[in-house]
Amino acid sequence: MGVAILGLFLGLAVGFLVFSELVGRIVASSGSVQAPWTFVIGFGPQVLAALGAVLAVVVDNRYRNRGGKEQ
Numbered sequence: 001m002g003v004a005i006l007g008l009f010l011g012l013a014v015g016f017l018v019f020s021e022l023v024g025r026i027v028a029s030s031g032s033v034q035a036p037w038t039f040v041i042g043f044g045p046q047v048l049a050a051l052g053a054v055l056a057v058v059v060d061n062r063y064r065n066r067g068g069k070e071q
Contacts, residue, residue: 003060004053011052015045 019041027037 003056007056008049008053010056012045012049014052015048018048019044 023037023044024041027033027041033041
């Protein structure tokens with residue numbers, strides 16, 4: 001459970017950096033922000049947070065399974 005929460009927060013942090021800062025600035029520099037981009041910028045961090053939690057659990061399960069076979 002702790003790994004999933006860590007992945008959630010890391011995914012959220014990466015999502016805010018990528019979508020809010022990088023994509024948001026690129027789109028805003030080209031003029032007004034249209035409706036599709038507002039959804040991408042708004043929901044992007046939440047999607048990456050969920051993907052980060054799932055990825056953290058998958059990596060943790062693989063790490064635990066590999067560690068159990070070696071012992």
